[in-house]
Amino acid sequence: MPVIWILTLILVFSIIGFFLGRARAMTSAGGDMRSLHSLPSYYGYNSALFLAVPSLILLGLWLILQPIYIESRISSLLPETAISEDTTRSLVMSDVRRVAEGLDVAVDQGAMTADEARNIRTEFVDVRERLGSVGVALGSEVDAPILNAAQQYRELSSTMNIVMTVLVLALGAAGLTFSYVRTDKDFRARNVVESVIKGLLILASTIAILTTVGIVFSMLFETRNFFTQYNWVEFFFGTVWDPSFSGRGGLSEFGLIPLLWGTLYISFIALSVAVPIGLFAAIYMSEYASPRMRSFAKPVIEVLAGIPTIVYGLFALITVGPFLRDFIAEPMGLGSSSSSVMTAGLVMGIMLIPFVSSLSDDIINAVPQAMRDGSFGLGATHSETIRQVVIPAALPGIVGAILLATSRAIGETMIVVLGAGAAAKLDLNPFEAMTTVTVKIVSQLTGDTDFSSPETLVAFALGLTLFVMTLGLNVLALYIVRKYREQYE
Amino acid sequence: MSDATANSTPATPSASSLFKQDDRVKRRNAAEKRFKAYGLTAIGVGVTMLIILVSSVLSQGLSSFRQTFVTLPITVTQAEFEAAEASMLKTGKYKKLIQRGLEQRLATAELGDVVSIKDAMGLLSGQAPADLRMAALANQTWPLRQEFRFLANGRVDGYFKGRVTMEIAERDSRISPEQLELSQQLADAGIMETRFNRGFLTRTDGSPTRPEAAGLGVAFLGSLYMMMVVLALALPIGVATSIYLEELAPKNRWTDLIEVNISNLAAVPSIVFGILGLAIFINFAGLPQSAPLVGGLVLTLMTLPTIIIATRASLKSVPPSIRDAALGLGASKMQTVFHHVLPLAAPGILTGTIIGLAQALGETAPLLLIGMVALVQNYPSAPPAGLEDPATALPVQVYIWTTRSDPAFVERASGAIIVLLAFLLIMNIAAILLRRRFERRW
Numbered sequence: 001m002p003v004i005w006i007l008t009l010i011l012v013f014s015i016i017g018f019f020l021g022r023a024r025a026m027t028s029a030g031g032d033m034r035s036l037h038s039l040p041s042y043y044g045y046n047s048a049l050f051l052a053v054p055s056l057i058l059l060g061l062w063l064i065l066q067p068i069y070i071e072s073r074i075s076s077l078l079p080e081t082a083i084s085e086d087t088t089r090s091l092v093m094s095d096v097r098r099v100a101e102g103l104d105v106a107v108d109q110g111a112m113t114a115d116e117a118r119n120i121r122t123e124f125v126d127v128r129e130r131l132g133s134v135g136v137a138l139g140s141e142v143d144a145p146i147l148n149a150a151q152q153y154r155e156l157s158s159t160m161n162i163v164m165t166v167l168v169l170a171l172g173a174a175g176l177t178f179s180y181v182r183t184d185k186d187f188r189a190r191n192v193v194e195s196v197i198k199g200l201l202i203l204a205s206t207i208a209i210l211t212t213v214g215i216v217f218s219m220l221f222e223t224r225n226f227f228t229q230y231n232w233v234e235f236f237f238g239t240v241w242d243p244s245f246s247g248r249g250g251l252s253e254f255g256l257i258p259l260l261w262g263t264l265y266i267s268f269i270a271l272s273v274a275v276p277i278g279l280f281a282a283i284y285m286s287e288y289a290s291p292r293m294r295s296f297a298k299p300v301i302e303v304l305a306g307i308p309t310i311v312y313g314l315f316a317l318i319t320v321g322p323f324l325r326d327f328i329a330e331p332m333g334l335g336s337s338s339s340s341v342m343t344a345g346l347v348m349g350i351m352l353i354p355f356v357s358s359l360s361d362d363i364i365n366a367v368p369q370a371m372r373d374g375s376f377g378l379g380a381t382h383s384e385t386i387r388q389v390v391i392p393a394a395l396p397g398i399v400g401a402i403l404l405a406t407s408r409a410i411g412e413t414m415i416v417v418l419g420a421g422a423a424a425k426l427d428l429n430p431f432e433a434m435t436t437v438t439v440k441i442v443s444q445l446t447g448d449t450d451f452s453s454p455e456t457l458v459a460f461a462l463g464l465t466l467f468v469m470t471l472g473l474n475v476l477a478l479y480i481v482r483k484y485r486e487q488y489e
Numbered sequence: 490m491s492d493a494t495a496n497s498t499p500a501t502p503s504a505s506s507l508f509k510q511d512d513r514v515k516r517r518n519a520a521e522k523r524f525k526a527y528g529l530t531a532i533g534v535g536v537t538m539l540i541i542l543v544s545s546v547l548s549q550g551l552s553s554f555r556q557t558f559v560t561l562p563i564t565v566t567q568a569e570f571e572a573a574e575a576s577m578l579k580t581g582k583y584k585k586l587i588q589r590g591l592e593q594r595l596a597t598a599e600l601g602d603v604v605s606i607k608d609a610m611g612l613l614s615g616q617a618p619a620d621l622r623m624a625a626l627a628n629q630t631w632p633l634r635q636e637f638r639f640l641a642n643g644r645v646d647g648y649f650k651g652r653v654t655m656e657i658a659e660r661d662s663r664i665s666p667e668q669l670e671l672s673q674q675l676a677d678a679g680i681m682e683t684r685f686n687r688g689f690l691t692r693t694d695g696s697p698t699r700p701e702a703a704g705l706g707v708a709f710l711g712s713l714y715m716m717m718v719v720l721a722l723a724l725p726i727g728v729a730t731s732i733y734l735e736e737l738a739p740k741n742r743w744t745d746l747i748e749v750n751i752s753n754l755a756a757v758p759s760i761v762f763g764i765l766g767l768a769i770f771i772n773f774a775g776l777p778q779s780a781p782l783v784g785g786l787v788l789t790l791m792t793l794p795t796i797i798i799a800t801r802a803s804l805k806s807v808p809p810s811i812r813d814a815a816l817g818l819g820a821s822k823m824q825t826v827f828h829h830v831l832p833l834a835a836p837g838i839l840t841g842t843i844i845g846l847a848q849a850l851g852e853t854a855p856l857l858l859i860g861m862v863a864l865v866q867n868y869p870s871a872p873p874a875g876l877e878d879p880a881t882a883l884p885v886q887v888y889i890w891t892t893r894s895d896p897a898f899v900e901r902a903s904g905a906i907i908v909l910l911a912f913l914l915i916m917n918i919a920a921i922l923l924r925r926r927f928e929r930r931w
Contacts, residue, residue: 004873067775194823198737204729205738208750208797211790215761218768277531284528301535306917308851310884311546311906317891318899319545350538357535381517383524404756411758413854418891438760438854445764445858451772463764467757474756 003063006168010055014048017176021047021183029185038190046189049196050179055172062164070160074153078145092146099150100157118151219467222451222460229454230254235461241424241435243444243455254458256465258424262434266345266420267409269430273349275402278356285357286364287386298361305354309414316347316419329431337421342430344419348409355405363397363484364390396484403477407470413438437462546910550903552650556686556701557641559613559675561590563621567631573622583618583625584610587639598678608668612675614640616695616702640688641681643701643897645672649683652896689904693866694886700897703890705905707865711781711880712850714872718785719792719849724842726789727796728831734797735804736826755794762791763855771859778860779879781869787859788849795848799841803834836927843920847913853884861885883909 018041025043029035036043075093106112112120183189227235238255281301285294321338324346329335367390375385391398421433422443444459451457510518565586573582588610595609617639625633644664647653649672658666675681692704730751738744766787770776776783807830815825856862861881869878881889883905890902 064774068773071775190821194821197823198733201729201733201737204726205733205747207726208730208747208754208793211754211765211793212750214769215757215765218765218773219761222768277534280528280531281535284525284532288525288528297532297536300539301532304535304539306847306913307542308853308884308909308913310851310853310887311542311910314887314891314902314906315542315545318549318903319541350535350542353535353538381521383521384517386524407756407758411760413758413760414888417854418888438758441760441764442854442857445767446860446862460764460768463761467761470756470758470761471753474753478752 003059006059006165009169010052010059010172013172013176014052017047017051017179018044020176020180021045024180024183025185025187025189028183036185037188038193042189042193043183043187045193046187047176047179047183049193050175051172052175053196053200054175055168058171059164059168062168066157066160066164070153070156073156074149077152078149095146096149096153099146100153103150103154118155120147215467219460219464222457223464225451226454226457226461229457235458239426241440243458252455252458254454254461256437256462258426259435259437259440259462260465261426262341262420262424263410263436263438265341265430265434266348266416266436267406269341269345270348270352270409271402271406273346274352274356274405277349278353278405279360279398281353282357282360282364283386283391286361287382287390298358301357302354304351305358307351309351309412310418312347312351313414313418316343316415320347321419324431334429334431337431337433339419339421339433340431341420341434344416345430347419348412348415351412351415352405352408355408356401359401359404360394360398363394363401363481366397367393394484396480400477400481400484403473403480407473407477410473411438411466411470413442417442437466441466543910546903546906549900550905550907553689553900553904553907554686555650555683556688557646557649557672557681557683558638559591559641559681560636560638561587561594561680563587563590563633563635563637565621565625565628565631565633570625570628570631570633573625579622580618583621587613587617587621590637594680598675598680608665608671611664611668612642612645612672612681614642614701615699616640640701641672643699643895645669645681646683646701647897648672649676650900652900689901690908693868694864694881694889696864697893697895700893700895700901703898703901705883705886705908707868708881708883708886708905710869710875711784711861711865711885712882714781714869714876714880715785715788715882716846716850717872718782718876719788719846720842722785722789723792723796723845727793727842727845728800728838730793731797731800731804732826732831735801736830737822751794751797754790755798758854759791759852760854760858762787763858765790766855766859777877777879779863779865779881780877781880781882782876783859784856784861784882785876787855788852791852791855792845792849795845796838796841799844800834800838803837803841804830806837807833833929836923836929840920840924843916843923847916847920850916851884851909851913853882853888856882856885857888862889864889883912 022040022044025036025040026033033040071093074096078092078096103112107114235254236256238253239257240253240255241258243252243254281297285298289297317339321340321343324340324343325336325338329337329340329342371389371393372385375389376382380388416436416439420435420439422435422439423433424435424440425432427434441459441462444456444462563586569582569586573579573586576582588606591609591613592606595606620639621637624635624637642664644653644658644661645668648658648664648669653661653664653669655666655669658664658669672681688702688704690704690709691706692702693707694704695702730747734744734747766783770783770786771778811829811833812825815829816822820828862885863879863881865879865881867878869875869880887902887905887909890898890905
């Protein structure tokens with residue numbers, strides 16, 4: 001039974017359960033609501049929750065675990081002979097899956113009967129052609145072990161599906177019966193319902209933790225795989241980035257240094273654009289601007305933060321890049337590439353202006369007015385007050401803001417993918433195309449990925465490096481900002 | 490000491506008065522003015538950059554909403570239709586039918602016999618036969634007799650938009666200056682015209698050599714499906730998390746850990762979420778690549794911190810007296826939260842959700858990693874089954890188009906960005922209006 005039907009059934013039964021539970025409670029109280037412990041609807045919720053929650057949890061777990069189980073079963077059934085020298089077990093398994101899906105499609109479209117799909121043999125039928133006729137294109141000829149495995153795959157998954165449906169519905173029924181039997185006028189339904197809801201709330205709040213754990217573990221695991229195939233010293237200290245594209249045969253070199261250099265160079269240019277502009281904008285808005293000016297300029301600058309990065313990327317690619325090439329780089333003989341460190345850095349700098357300005361604005365506003373008044377009283381001009389009193393007082397917060405902007409710059413992807421180029425180089429010329437960690441993650445992971453080759457796995461090592469760097473900067477920035485806030489409260 | 494002060498020489502009277510500025514004061518005032526000017530310049534630079542950015546996108550992209558079409562009389566009999574459908578090269582047969590219509594039109598237009606029919610056919614898009622076939626398949630009454638509007642070739646379209654010039658055509662193998670002259674004649678005769686291009690919003694992505702036929706249809710659906718997944722997951726989970734942390738949770742290490750986690754997740758680079766999606770949802774859980782479902786799940790995890798932060802802020806802004814009153818009347822903690830606090834915080838939650846969705850709508854990098862960069866030429870089917878069909882998304886479509894070599898795709902990409910920005914604008918305005926309408930100051 002398709003999952004959507006099971007979900008609908010659970011929903012419908014829960015609604016029925018609600019009314020059953022409420023009715024039973026009312027009968028046990030002899031129709032007098034006042035002798036119930038809780039409001040009648042709580043008895044209904046109690047029944048509905050006991051029906052729905054356990055069965056939904058089982059359904060979710062089953063759906064996650066079933067493919068893994070089937071995979072390992074079928075994979076162990078595949079004879080060694082089916083795996084020839086130039087393929088791996090995972091490739092053969094993906095063939096098996098594709099054939100199984102093809103058979104499903106064929107049965108769905110009526111091109112094959114269910115019996116036929118279960119019993120066809122490669123000796124008698126050209127499976128590839130049959131599946132091709134219903135629009136399932138297979139890469140290679142289907143041989144007997146694969147077809148056999150695919151048929152077992154289908155059989156196993158259909159049995160598992162039936163078992164799942166029965167178990168889920170049975171669990172729901174059991175939950176309903178349990179809560180129905182418990183329902184009585186003295187049963188403390190509200191307390192039970194509330195603790196179940198509280199449990200659900202706690203469950204939801206752990207998702208944030210699960211996400212972090214998922215990020216860290218998925219990357220740690222694959223990074224470890226990568227370092228079993230590639231020396232970690234060469235990764236962290238290598239100065240050549242040259243993955244072989246064929247995936248097999250050619251030796252790849254994965255040196256992190258050129259990517260890190262490109263990342264830091266671009267971030268440096270971006271920050272040297274964003275920090276002065278953002279800081280001065282923040283100072284002007286919080287110290288000089290009239291309320292009208294402020295109410296106009298602040299949202300306009302913040303629009304820059306709401307524009308998707310792909311827009312900045314396209315801006316770098318079609319406007320800024322050619323402009324810099326034609327009017328600065330080529331006349332000065334610095335290069336003829338429209339994607340360059342300068343292009344990406346400038347555009348990223350524009351994107352970062354609001355990050356610096358709005359955070360600094362908040363922080364400057366938090367400096368107590370008494371400090372300014374004291375400075376004015378001693379005869380300082382407004383700018384002297386800002387430079388010598390307000391900024392030093394706000395400095396920790398501003399440093400925090402700059403660190404947050406740096407972490408954005410390091411992790412930014414689309415601007416550098418479109419604006420910085422793809423050549424990994426160690427160079428000082430800012431009009432030269434260079435590349436960054438994020439660009440290489442994208443280029444190693446788009447298209448076909450094979451999780452056993454170092455060309456794919458290196459992206460996880462890069463991702464982990466990126467994650468650790470940005471996490472460090474964020475934690476430091478949050479620590480500084482928090483510490484600073486306490487100072488004036 | 491007092492003697493000393495009494496006997497000290499009186500301060501030498503200053504040469505200047507308060508009304509006359511000495512050099513030092515002038516310098517300080519000039520520094521003041523300069524400082525103020527720096528600030529104003531900084532804001533000016535920011536605003537100018539925004540204007541340049543928007544106007545560059547608009548000037549490059551607005552033309553993609555107009556497209557050059559050729560109107561031809563087409564007749565298809567049932568016999569011809571069946572013959573064409575039976576043949577191996579279906580579009581070849583339809584091309585013949587179009588050629589017949591073109592010859593007819595050229596004859597009536599009296600352009601003389603300078604025109605070779607091969608050149609004239611080259612003015613049409615390679616997509617034209619396929620379009621005619623779709624129309625024929627959908628046709629009920631035979632013979633099909635209709636004035637058909639076919640897409641013109643991307644180069645011809647570029648000529649009318651000023652992108653392709655005679656000099657470029659000299660060097661281009663796919664168009665010649667003669668063909669451009671011919672298209673000018675056709676335009677003068679009213680056979681060829683540039684008009685509003687609905688196909689840009691509804692068609693699927695075209696092949697890399699047919700920019701004129703590329704549209705945003707699949708990207709629209711993909712983005713819509715993903716937003717549905719994000720809304721269905723991120724809103725309940727985000728609100729539940731916020732309620733727990735803000736209203737119920739005791740202050741201990743565990744809740745501290747959750748809070749630190751959430752603020753860190755908000756600052757994790759988006760591409761890391763893509764890696765997570767690839768490793769967990771696709772590689773481990775075996776969900777299909779390019780599916781809006783996976784994209785939606787990844788974007789949900791990215792949007793959660795935004796929604797949680799907004800929801801907590803609006804829960805916090807509900808005054809404690811409301812809670813105290815409810816508790817005093819005998820409501821339980823849960824009843825207080827769900828019956829009183831949450832409804833009062835709802836506008837703020839809604840605003841935060843819309844802003845979170847807008848962020849998710851513009852996100853590109855994680856979607857590249859989960860395989861949404863494929864060329865998708867079939868619309869995904871209706872949800873829920875369609876959630877697992879391959880699709881693209883609006884920002885990803887922009888990226889795909891920028892990677893193609895034909896310069897006509899730059900115009901398409903900019904056009905797609907205009908559409909994307911229009912959606913973001915609508916969402917943000919909706920958020921602002923909601924806030925204005927329902928915001929309550931306590």
